[in-house]
Amino acid sequence: MDETSQPIEMLLSVSRDGRGLGTQIEAQLRGAIREGRLRAGARVPSTRDLASQLGVSRRVVVGAYAQLAAEGYLTLRQGARPCVAETAQARVLSSAGASVPAAAPRFDLRPRVPDVSAFPRSQWLRCLRDALQAMTNADLGYGDPRGVEALRSALAEYLGRVRGVAAAPERTIVTNGYSQGQGIVCRALIAHGARRIGFENPSHPEQRRIAEKAGLDIVPIGMDEAGIRLDQLERAGVDALVLTPAHQHPTGAVLTGERRQGLLTWLRQRDAIVIEDDYDAEYRYDRAAVGALQGLEPDRIVYAGSASKTLAPALRLGWLVVPPRLLAAVTDEKDLADCGTAGIEQHAFASFLARGELDRHLRRMRARYRRRRDLLLDELAHALPEATVRGIAAGLHATVELPDDYDEQAILDQARRRGINLVTMHDFWIPPSSGAPTLLLGYAQVPIPAIPTAIRALADAIRSTRKR
Structure with missing residues (x-):
């Protein structure tokens, strides 16, 4: 063999007293x-x-x-x-029984991530390069655990302008995505005496696990087409509440104006805290998005957002706008968690926001996602006329309800056999609650030419469960 000459060390040893x-x-x-x-x-x-x-x-x-x-x-x-x-x-x-990486699905209809193929790579690279050139030696140290001042200022300006958030740089904390943000807020709530936290039912199971890990008791609060049910909330006796008011996940409902006022009244009377998860409010297709709830009660609402749905989950950038009473505790929890989010990426994102790159990206993606959603709904109307699309025209998934005699698990099984990855409502209910068979169809990752074929294949999978 013509081997390379560079040596490589390896932890091996031999004994001359045993085998060859x-x-x-x-x-x-x-x-x-x-x-x-x-x-x-x-x-x-x-x-x-x-x-x-x-x-x-x-x-x-x-x-x-x-x-x-x-x-x-x-x-x-x-x-x-x-x-x-x-x-x-x-x-x-x-x-060894370990999982071998599965082949890519033919169609991925899970509402997981945005269209990451559209990530503005050249713009991000330019901001990253400029940030590195502008950073001082001191900027390469640990810094403020709340985050880089330039990014906190840029976020405060952006969130106030776009989402109506009452944000100030000193009350803004940069996190490694939404999940970390919710976790540190939950731990801060416990430090302030909270014991029970309400969750919309249905809601994201991962978020409930985060609260449970922090030591809070989970209390389910029912939903209807107008948002969270205030009658159940008033009886729940919770100290805090996690809410997705602009576009409820996963039902797609929006908290109505009347419910907003009732919620704020409850919040003041109970002196409770709300964690507002504003995960995809920038994507509203039929009208301007409703403003953040936090702008109406900034002293009792923690606003939480991230770049995961707008740009890409790989950035691991999130943010909190924290009420004054929780600021010290949340800052301390963030410091203990990791001494602060990656500073170089923070400087780059500050530049990205200041240059208007996020605004431009969102305008492009809104138009793209709206076309995909419109086409998906048209195809559903032809291929599955018995299905009902619930929720508002927003976000990155459609909530599709089927008649009661359909079987969600059977549909999942048949879809997988046809190379279709799906998510159903079953995984989001807090037991023992349940509801009508419902599919959550993500369209962000499916190219427009593939949507008709994907929906026909899905309809075929659903029809096969009826024959059985």
Whole structure:
């Protein structure tokens, strides 16, 4: 073999008192690959290099490598460094009971992420490069756990302008996405004596888990087409409430003006705290989005948002606007969690906001998502006329209710067989509550030309459950 000369160290040893030297090398490398310590594609020392490290004849290592290559554990190519074979890792994962990465679905209708293919890479790269050039040496330290001042100021201006949030830089905290933000607020609530927290029913199970992990008791509050039910809220005896008033997740309802006023009255009388999850309010297609609830009661509402639905979850950027009474506790929890969110990305995002790049991106995506939603609804009307679309014209998914005699699990099973990834309402109910069979159809990741075929394939899957 024409091997590269750069040495690579590997934790191997041989004993001259036991089995043959080549057998020992084979066993140790085979074990490292099987146990996942050496991953597919990982480079291993050349035969000459390993022989030198172990103090053995190169012929011994050549024989061991040849045997491992014959078994499919190593890939040996002339002029290239030996490495762990791809097929070996797949076989190891399968035999160990670990999950082998699933093939990409034919159609992904899960309401999970935005169209990340539209992420404004060149604009973000320019902001990142400019941020690095402008940052001082002091900016590369830990800094304020609340976040970079430039970003907190930019966020306060943006949220006040676009969402009507009563934001001030000193009360704005940058987080690693919404989930971290909710977690630190829940811990701060406990420090202030809170014990019970209400959740809309249905609601996101991950958010409920975050509150439970923090030590709060979960109390379900029912929903209808006008939003959260105030009669149930008044009886619940909760100290705090997590709410999605602009576009309820997952039903798609919007909290009406009358319910807003009733909620604010309850909030003041109870002296409770609301965590307002404003996860996708920028995407309203039939009219201007309603303003954030926080603007009406900033002393009792924590406003929470993130870049996950507007740009990409990979940014891990979120933000909180915190009432004065919780500010010290939330800041302390954030400091304990990670000493602050990544500063370089914060400086880049501050530049991204100040240049109006987010506004431009949202205008482009609103038009794109609206076309996809309109087409999806048209196709549903033809392929599934018995289905009813609930909720407002907003967000990144459609809430599609089916007649009571449909079976959600059977639909899921048949859809998967046809390469369709789906989410149903079942996973969002707080037991023992349940409701009509309902599909949550995300359209952000499905290109317009694929939507008609996807809906016809879904309709075929649903029809097959009826035949059964």
